[in-house]
Amino acid sequence: MTTRADRIEALIRQHFAPVLLRVADDSALHAGHAGAQPGGETHYSVLVVAPAFQGQTRIARSRAVHALLDSEFRTGLHALALTLRTPEEQARATGA
Numbered sequence: 001m002t003t004r005a006d007r008i009e010a011l012i013r014q015h016f017a018p019v020l021l022r023v024a025d026d027s028a029l030h031a032g033h034a035g036a037q038p039g040g041e042t043h044y045s046v047l048v049v050a051p052a053f054q055g056q057t058r059i060a061r062s063r064a065v066h067a068l069l070d071s072e073f074r075t076g077l078h079a080l081a082l083t084l085r086t087p088e089e090q091a092r093a094t095g096a
Helices: 005-015 059-068 068-076 087-094
Strands: 020-025 042-048 079-085
Touching: 005 020, 005 042, 005 068, 042 087, 059 068, 059 079, 068 087, 079 087
Parallel strands: 042 079
Antiparallel strands: 020 042
């Protein structure tokens, strides 16, 4: 059985071909908050660095990821903290 993090990662890899992807389950940090469920898998932080984001606004990027993960939202995913960058933006942000 795959975890929600595994499914999120697989979908993002398939659709955006990222050069960097980090998916972190932050559910334990939100225990007792809205949307938290026993067993977790409700709150995630996701960093995606992909050339596919070139020319897209932050809102368009976010909408694309949310649309991609619609089935996860319908089955218990409550919150995503998204950082969505092009490789050039990532280089500027990290000084690399």
